[in-house]
Amino acid sequence: MENQILVDYLPLAVLLLIAVIIAVIIPVLSLNLGPKRPTARKQAPYESGMTPIGEAQRRFPVKFYRIAVLFILFDVDIILLVPWAVSFRELGYYGLVAMLIFMAVFIIGDVWVWKKGILEWE
Amino acid sequence: MSFGILEFLKSLIDLTVFDYMRGVWGDQRFVEPVLDLIGALVVSTFCLLIVIFLIWLERKVIARMQDRIGPNRVGGKFGLLQTVADVLKLLSKEMITPAAADWWPYNLAPLLIVIASLLMWAVLPFAPGVLGVDLNIGLFYVLAVSSISVVSLLLAGWGSNNKYALLGAYRSIAQLVSYEVPMILSLLVPILLASSMSTIDIINAQTVPFILVVPISALIFFISALAETGRTPFDLLEADSEIVAGFHIEYGGMKFGMFFLAEFIGTLFMSGLFATVYLGGYRLFGLEEFVTGGGWALGRLLGLVVFFIKMFAVYFVFIWVRGTLPRFRIDQMLNFNWKFLVPLTLALVLMVAVVEKLPFMASLGDVSRAGVHLFANLLLGLVTLEILRRFARKQRMAQEEKLAARAAVNSGSEPGNLAPEAVAAH
Numbered sequence: 227m228e229n230q231i232l233v234d235y236l237p238l239a240v241l242l243l244i245a246v247i248i249a250v251i252i253p254v255l256s257l258n259l260g261p262k263r264p265t266a267r268k269q270a271p272y273e274s275g276m277t278p279i280g281e282a283q284r285r286f287p288v289k290f291y292r293i294a295v296l297f298i299l300f301d302v303d304i305i306l307l308v309p310w311a312v313s314f315r316e317l318g319y320y321g322l323v324a325m326l327i328f329m330a331v332f333i334i335g336d337v338w339v340w341k342k343g344i345l346e347w348e
Numbered sequence: 349m350s351f352g353i354l355e356f357l358k359s360l361i362d363l364t365v366f367d368y369m370r371g372v373w374g375d376q377r378f379v380e381p382v383l384d385l386i387g388a389l390v391v392s393t394f395c396l397l398i399v400i401f402l403i404w405l406e407r408k409v410i411a412r413m414q415d416r417i418g419p420n421r422v423g424g425k426f427g428l429l430q431t432v433a434d435v436l437k438l439l440s441k442e443m444i445t446p447a448a449a450d451w452w453p454y455n456l457a458p459l460l461i462v463i464a465s466l467l468m469w470a471v472l473p474f475a476p477g478v479l480g481v482d483l484n485i486g487l488f489y490v491l492a493v494s495s496i497s498v499v500s501l502l503l504a505g506w507g508s509n510n511k512y513a514l515l516g517a518y519r520s521i522a523q524l525v526s527y528e529v530p531m532i533l534s535l536l537v538p539i540l541l542a543s544s545m546s547t548i549d550i551i552n553a554q555t556v557p558f559i560l561v562v563p564i565s566a567l568i569f570f571i572s573a574l575a576e577t578g579r580t581p582f583d584l585l586e587a588d589s590e591i592v593a594g595f596h597i598e599y600g601g602m603k604f605g606m607f608f609l610a611e612f613i614g615t616l617f618m619s620g621l622f623a624t625v626y627l628g629g630y631r632l633f634g635l636e637e638f639v640t641g642g643g644w645a646l647g648r649l650l651g652l653v654v655f656f657i658k659m660f661a662v663y664f665v666f667i668w669v670r671g672t673l674p675r676f677r678i679d680q681m682l683n684f685n686w687k688f689l690v691p692l693t694l695a696l697v698l699m700v701a702v703v704e705k706l707p708f709m710a711s712l713g714d715v716s717r718a719g720v721h722l723f724a725n726l727l728l729g730l731v732t733l734e735i736l737r738r739f740a741r742k743q744r745m746a747q748e749e750k751l752a753a754r755a756a757v758n759s760g761s762e763p764g765n766l767a768p769e770a771v772a773a774h
Contacts, residue, residue, distance in 0.1 A: 245466035256602035269447040347679035
């Protein structure tokens with residue numbers, strides 16, 4: 227069994243190796259082919275020609291955070307749904323009813339989120 | 349079995365070369381790793397080379413749609429070598445790392461996104477028996493690997509230390525993360541119908557291509573694939589006119605080229621996945637099966653050709669959409685996802701599950717089951733359209749009322765009938 231898993235994933239490991247080699251070769255090739263004349267102007271951050279004011283990395287709007295939290299909720303839900311979908315045939319009516327009850331609870335949560343205005347963007 | 353050059357060439361043409369080499373080399377330890385290495389090299393080289401063609405195709409088709417000619421100078425009448433020239437130019441550009449950037453995240457991001465886009469191809473079946481590895485969690489693997497690009501975009505945006513780049517990265521992550529939900533949910537429907545996540549099993553389950561069984565799922569998958577690959581109308585993560593180029597603004601030369609490369613490989617992969625999951629992959633009414641049964645040697649080659657035709661047909665639709673639709677605003681994009689696509693996909697998954705378990709479904713054949721599913725899908729589509737129509741009408745009424753109210757206010761203060769005091773003040 228353990229051996230079978232190794233046989234299954236060996237091609238993936240080989241492909242990963244090749245992908246890493248290719249991804250490293252491209253910039254190395256460019257590094258050797260291109261000129262190297264760095265100047266302070268050239269290396270300044272681009273801001274449409276203005277001199278940058280302050281740091282770029284600062285606090286970000288909370289609405290992006292809300293999207294991330296929503297995504298995690300749905301992702302956890304989906305992780306439950308995927309194995310359910312695979313073994314749907316074997317589970318019979320019990321599986322269907324159980325998932326309908328779970329989804330009802332989940333959808334009630336969604337409706338609450340919607341009514342609460344979490345989905346509004348502003 | 350001994351090695352014969354004629355048999356080798358023959359097996360090369362009917363795509364059974366790996367089986368042939370296994371026969372020649374026998375049962376030795378090094379055989380599988382060497383074959384894997386060759387396969388991985390072939391797939392990666394194919395990806396890198398096909399992008400040259402894809403970029404040319406995209407420029408040419410978009411140009412034709414916009415009534416232009418497109419590339420027509422380098423490499424003959426059709427500009428076939430234009431992209432080769434572009435790649436050479438990008439390669440010979442200077443590699444710049446901005447002074448303010450964080451070195452590791454900034455330089456790791458393009459590497460990661462290229463690695464992720466190459467890794468996805470491992471589970472895509474090109475022809476019967478021609479695929480990297482038939483994982484039992486195939487589609488799950490694809491989704492897992494494709495979400496590496498989210499990490500890469502965050503690294504790029506944050507590492508560049510540039511305001512536009514960071515804004516672009518926030519937008520991209522909000523978009524990619526949001527549209528992953530309808531994408532996985534819509535893929536659940538084929539998984540449920542095939543009872544498996546393996547790409548081969550899903551192809552085998554498609555006596556009727558799934559696009560004719562569950563068209564809504566196919567449509568939602570296509571929309572979220574557009575968003576996941578960041579293509580028009582969901583290209584607001586690069587929105588040139590607002591945030592210049594988004595997360596890859598600070599990247600020049602080949603580092604920019606790598607983001608570009610990954611985008612095109614990703615788009616072609618999504619077309620391939622769509623062709624596999626919804627259009628039946630390499631299947632052509634069972635003709636390709638002759639490789640085993642009827643002894644028709646060219647079955648695999650036929651499967652390969654069929655798969656490529658389907659994949660490029662879907663890819664053409666990607667370009668077509670780009671030539672047709674304008675860009676979304678970010679609030680429209682997120683509302684469309686969370687308030688429309690996600691509820692619709694949840695309803696679709698539950699509906700397909702219920703229909704699949706209807707008492708009379710067990711006694712029906714494959715085709716009539718597909719018919720029942722198609723009917724249920726169309727019904728859901730009609731209901732959705734009706735809800736949308738009512739919503740749109742309500743919104744239009746509100747808009748008209750607002751306009752009428754504004755017109756009433758404006759007509760009271762027209763220059764012609766200003767109050768006497770105001771005229772005196774002039």
